[in-house]
Amino acid sequence: MSTRFASDRGLTVRMVMTMFLLGLLYVVFVGALIALGVRALGVLLIAGGMLLVQYFLSDRIALFAMGGREVSPQEAPALHGLIDRLCAMADMPKPRVAIADSDVPNAFATGRDRQHSVVCVTTGILRRLEPRELEGVLAHELSHVAHRDVAVMTIASFLGILAGLMTRFALYSGLGRSRDSNQGGLPIGLIVMLVSIAVYAVSFLLTRALSRYRELAADRAGALLTQQPSVLASALVKVSGEMARIPTRDLREAEPFNAFYFAPALAPGKALAQLFSTHPPLERRLENLEKISAQLGKG
């Protein structure tokens, strides 16, 4: 039986490359720590603990931070109806549904797996988008759930947390104090700190790149689910356009949660370089959707 839903090979290859580099970096970093004789076990435990907390409480943390409130089918019948149908089409269990009272037009999905996931939309996005566009946004978020992006990104960012902790640890506990008096070169603490900083910087760039690829993958899967890539594109244009016009105070508050967002909330004027962004630029995403639209239209 034929299908019109081809996967994007180029995207897959780039994603695998990024993950491979992250893994490689991880191995090199742990190797360097052991070679330098740092008692890395304690740090590893702390970082592991943080990872577990983040992993298991991701849904509650994000909902609490965004002021999201879970809603029942009676409270928001239209929203539930859209999600019911999308889940039936994608054959996935229905996530919990929440609404956050914020004028920033956005949506996010969080939770470690399909059984513990929440999809949250803001009142701002409910007010601004047509039902069909909202459906596109929800399909994008459900794809994040299906791809288990919270789990993947939490694990990917583990190295960054570890390196960050090591930097602080080295700074407080032994900077400039050499363990061996006969060692002529730099003190061990300083070397550990420099290595950690370098690892942190590289892993930061890699996780950001990974996040951008996951966004493109979610756009793709979402568009294939609703079969309306152009509607998702129009939702993106609308949301990004509105983003620029929202007062900055709200936006600055929102920035730490960008990784889970449908579109990034960057305050105008301080837009970071492409390399540091969690989301691909609008043009890249539109181009991606255009390709899918052409694929679906082929007779």
Add this chain to the structure above:
Amino acid sequence: MGWLDVILGRSKPVRPNLDALFALPSAAVTLQAATGLAPTGVGSVSFRAAEGSAFATLSADVKALLGDRVEETRDEYGYSWLVVRRDPDAVGDLVTELHAVNSSLEGAGFGPSLLCSLVSFADPQQRRLAVVYLYKRGTFYPFVPLPGHTRDTALELQVRGVLAGELRIEEDLGRWFPVWGAPGL
């Protein structure tokens, strides 16, 4: 979805299971005997229309094939419904027709667009029930709408018991989503 798909961030569109529909005619007899709900002869197929000319051509073809035996409607969620009407006694005929619609959609590569199929029942007390078929799961569930967007859960559960031996009933009650305003209900 396997682990590899999770890591690569891709989801495969789910293929529908079409053949389970043929269990409906005998289930209809059982349902009527147990609850008095008789088939109304109305069935429908719900799908998501894809953008672009390929799908437009296809749906024109399906309509040409089935002639004026089907009518098309759109619901408030943007899904298309092809409604098939037959003699209330000819449930087998109705199911064959629904299957024809499904297989044309799937044959053209739009199987993942199928949402669900409905066959409706009614009794002299004006109770209405739909047996909903979920393509992606290959399972059925009963849906009984009441006025004011509520549903008769007691009757639904009673029907679940009646049909359990005949059809594969959806076990996860969370997936029994309400199809408000479905045509033919």
